[in-house]
Amino acid sequence: xxxxxxxxxxxxxxxxxxxxxxxxxxxxxxxxxxxxxxxxxxxxxxxxxxxxxxxxxxxxxxxxxxxxxxxxxxxxxxxxxxxxxxxxxxxxxxxxxxxxxxxxxxxxxxxxxxxxxxxxxxxxxxxxxxxxxxxxxxxxxxxxxxxxxxxxxxxxxxxxxxxxxxxxxxxxxxxxxxxxxxxxxxxxxxxxxxxxxxxxxxxxxxxxxxxxxxxxxxxxxxxxxxxxxxxxxxxxxxxxxxxxxxxxxxxxxxxxxxxxxxxxxxxxxxxxxxxxxxxxxxxxxxxxxxxxxxxxxxxxxxxxxxxxxxxxxxxxxxxxxxxxxxxxxxxxxxxxxxxxxxxxxxxxxxxxxxxx
Numbered sequence: 078x079x080x081x082x083x084x085x086x087x088x089x090x091x092x093x094x095x096x097x098x099x100x101x102x103x104x105x106x107x108x109x110x111x112x113x114x115x116x117x118x119x120x121x122x123x124x125x126x127x128x129x130x131x132x133x134x135x136x137x138x139x140x141x142x143x144x145x146x147x148x149x150x151x152x153x154x155x156x157x158x159x160x161x162x163x164x165x166x167x168x169x170x171x172x173x174x175x176x177x178x179x180x181x182x183x184x185x186x187x188x189x190x191x192x193x194x195x196x197x198x199x200x201x202x203x204x205x206x207x208x209x210x211x212x213x214x215x216x217x218x219x220x221x222x223x224x225x226x227x228x229x230x231x232x233x234x235x236x237x238x239x240x241x242x243x244x245x246x247x248x249x250x251x252x253x254x255x256x257x258x259x260x261x262x263x264x265x266x267x268x269x270x271x272x273x274x275x276x277x278x279x280x281x282x283x284x285x286x287x288x289x290x291x292x293x294x295x296x297x298x299x300x301x302x303x304x305x306x307x308x309x310x311x312x313x314x315x316x317x318x319x320x321x322x323x324x325x326x327x328x329x330x331x332x333x334x335x336x337x338x339x340x341x342x343x344x345x346x347x348x349x350x351x352x353x354x355x356x357x358x359x360x361x362x363x364x365x366x367x368x369x370x371x372x373x374x375x376x377x378x379x380x381x382x383x384x385x386x387x388x389x390x391x392x393x394x395x396x397x398x399x400x401x402x403x404x405x406x407x408x409x410x411x412x413x414x415x416x417x418x419x420x421x422x423x424x425x426x427x428x429x430x431x432x433x
Contacts, residue, residue, distance in 0.1 A: 079428060081105060082160075082174040083114045084196060086182045086189070089149040092292075092334045093265070093350025097181050099156050099331075101209060101264035103272075105178075108424065112178075115170070116161045117195065148330035164193070168200050176428055177201055181210040181241060181264050187222040197229035204236050207427045210261045210420075212241040216377050218248055226252045237427035239420075242381045259423050262385070262416045265353050273357060277339060278332035282325050287312070290341035292319045292351045295367040301393070305345050308397040314342050343402065345393075349378050356386060361404045365393045386412055 083101060088094045098114055105112040153159065162170070177198055183189060184196040185208075198206045230238060231253045239259035240246050246258045289309045291297070297320070309316045317337065318324045329337065338344060338354040344362035346352060355362035364379055383391055387408045390401060 078109055078111045079175040079430075080173070081110050081112045081176045081178055081428070082170060083112055084117075084177055084179045084184070084198070085114065086184055087114070087116045089146050089153060091294075092149070092331050093348060093353075094182055095149055095153055095157075095331050096335075096350060096354075097264045099152075100266075100268050101178070101181065102157050104264060104267040105424075108421075108428075110428065113158045113160050113174070115167075116159055117164050117167060117193075118161065119164060144328040145330075148328065148333075152331045164195060167195055171201055174205070175430065176205050176207055179206070179208040179211055180239075181212060183212045183214040184208075185211045185240075185245065186214045187218060190225050191221055194225055194229065197225065198235070199229055203234050206235045207237045207239075207424075208235070209239055209424065210241040210263050211239070211245070212378055213245040213248070214242075214378055216244055223248075223252055231255070232257075237423070239423055242377045244377050244381075259419070260381075261420045261423060262413075263350070263353055263382075265350060266357065266413065267417055267420055270357050270359075273335055273354070274339070276332050277336040278330065279336050280326060280329055280333045283337070283340075285340075287314045287342045288317045288337070288340070289314045289343045289345060290317050290319070290337050290351075292344070292346045292348050293365065294320070295347050298368060300395075301345075301365060304393075304395070304397055308343075312342065317341075343397075345397070349382065352379055352382060352391075356382070356388065356406070356409065359404070359406045359409070361402045362391060363393050363397055363401055364391045385416070 085098055086094060102112045179196055190196060226249055230249055232255055239261040241263055243260055246260050249258050291305060305316060317326045321327060339358045341360055344351060344355045344360055347365045347367045352362060352364060
C-alpha cells in the first residue's frame, strides 16, 4: 500500500479546513492509499504553548471558544492520521512517503506562500510532488508570488498539479509553460451526500426549529445583520450565528456543523466550504462578499464553484429575496458524477510510481 503525506493548512478552529482534510483522507483510503496529514509548526515550544492555551482555556472566560476548538481537535484526532513536526525538520520526511499531496484549501494563497513556501515543496523529489485542488483564493498576484510560481511549479520541479480555481490554473500555465494543469473540485465534494450524512450529529440544543444558519469568516456589517434578521422574522426563523461566541450553537463540532447545514431553511455565508455543503445538501444559500481587512478579493473560488455547477443568483446585493429560496439543483447530479470521475482519474495517474 502506497504511503502518502497530505500537506494542507491545518487549523482546529475552522470547519471547512478540517472537513476538506477528512474528505481527501477518506477518498484516498477508498483508493487503498495510506494517507497521513502533516502538521507544520515553527517550533516544538509553539506546539506546547498551543495545547497549554487550550487546557487553560477550560478554566477561564474563553470556555466557549476552547470548547469548540476541543471538539474540532477531537474530530481531527478521531478521523485523521496526523504527524506533528517542526518546519526545520520537514525535509527529513523526504524518504518516509511515496508521494506528497499538497492541498486542498488555500495552500497557495500568495500571503501564505510568501511567508512559507514549504507548501510548494521546494526541497522534495519532483516525481513525488502532487497538488490536489490547491487554492490560491484570490484574483491578484504580485511579482514576488509570480516568481515563486516560476521557481517551484514548472514541470521539472512539480510532477502533477491540479487547482481549485480557473484563475489559478491560468496564472500557473502562463508562468510555467505547462499545459497539464487540471481544474478539480474541492475534496469535500468527492464524498457523497450519504457519506456526509453518516457522520452528522444533531446538536443537543437543536429542537428542530426553522433556522437561518449564518457563518461569516469575515466581518458582518450591521446592514447585513439587519437584513438577515428581517428575512428571518418574515419567515418565522431563528438565526444561528456560528461566529458569535454568545450563540448557543457556537461550540458545535464539525459533525454538528454538517447537521445544521443539512437542516437549515437558508444559509447565509462568505465561506467557501459552507457554500459547498449547501450545494451537497441541496439547501438554499446566499453568498456574501468577504469583508476582511488586509485581504485581497477572495471571491474567485466561490465564483468558480457556482459556475461549475451552474448555480446562479446566489449573491447578496443588499436584499435577501424569496427567489433565493428557490435554488436550482437540476444540473448538480449530472455534473458531480463527471467531476468526481475526473478527480479520481487525476489521482490514479498522479500516484503512479516510476516504472508503473
